[in-house]
Amino acid sequence: MTEGARTSEPQTEPAVSVVRPGDGETIVLGATRMRVLEDGSHTGHRLAIAESVLPPHTQGPPQHRHARHDEGFYVLSGTVRFTVGQEDHDAPAGTLVIVPPGTPHTFANMTGQPAVMLSTFTPDLYVQYFRDLQEVLADGRPLTPQANIDAMSRYATEPATGLGGGDRGRA
Numbered sequence: 001m002t003e004g005a006r007t008s009e010p011q012t013e014p015a016v017s018v019v020r021p022g023d024g025e026t027i028v029l030g031a032t033r034m035r036v037l038e039d040g041s042h043t044g045h046r047l048a049i050a051e052s053v054l055p056p057h058t059q060g061p062p063q064h065r066h067a068r069h070d071e072g073f074y075v076l077s078g079t080v081r082f083t084v085g086q087e088d089h090d091a092p093a094g095t096l097v098i099v100p101p102g103t104p105h106t107f108a109n110m111t112g113q114p115a116v117m118l119s120t121f122t123p124d125l126y127v128q129y130f131r132d133l134q135e136v137l138a139d140g141r142p143l144t145p146q147a148n149i150d151a152m153s154r155y156a157t158e159p160a161t162g163l164g165g166g167d168r169g170r171a
Contacts, residue, residue, distance in 0.1 A: 017042035024051075027130045029137065031055045040124025048124035053116050054080065054109035062148065063106040066099075068156040070122045073097040073107065078115025082107045085160075104160030129155045 017038060025036040027050075038049040054060070063083060073080070075095045082089045082097050084105050091097055099105045109115040121127060132151045136143055149159055 027134045029130065029133055030143075031058055034130055036127060036130075038124075039127050040121075043124070045124045046122065048121040048127045050119045050121075050127070050130075051076075051116065052119060053114060054078070054107075055114055056109060056112045058109045058115075060107040060109075062145065063104050063160040064152060064157050065104045065160050066101050066126065066155075066157045068101060068123075069125045070101060070120075071099045071105075071126070072120035072122070073099075074118040076116040076118055078109060078113050079111050080107050080115045080117055081110045125155050126157070129157070 019037045025039065027034040027036060032055070033053045035051045036048070037051060038047065040046070040048045073082070073091070073096070075091045075093050075097075077093050079090055079092045080095075082091055082105060084099070084103060089097070090110075107117075129151055132154070133143060133148070136147050136151070141147065152158060
């Protein structure tokens with residue numbers, strides 16, 4: 001326990017963050033919409049949380065691995081296919097997938113129905129990656145595989161080449 005946690009002195013900032021429906025930062029990546037519910041600014045950068053809506057037949061990012069953060073996915077509705085290395089896992093609503101650092105992974109909505117998932121990033125490092133991709137698209141530049149790799153590399157992430165799902169598209 002830290003010294004600050006043991007004291008009963010009042011905090012100078014609100015201890016609770018409340019994000020209501022429709023609130024949060026919206027990031028648009030092609031047909032995929034992400035709503036950042038917590039970007040790390042209220043958690044000391046230990047945790048970020050986002051809700052993503054994947055339209056039907058949406059490919060996710062190229063298969064990749066993170067060096068410095070865990071990523072979690074909780075499927076709220078629909079079915080999301082997670083590819084981990086060579087193995088596919090179809091995850092219906094109610095499924096939790098935790099991806100530790102170093103594990104190659106990607107995801108896609110292979111179905112004809114939208115899918116919604118809640119994602120966690122511990123620490124919050126990866127949220128800025130999505131902002132960077134949105135900026136590329138907003139500037140009218142194509143989201144090429146190299147642009148995606150360049151953005152990933154800024155956040156301790158690299159493509160997992162030579163594995164199933166490695167060329168699945170973009171985030």
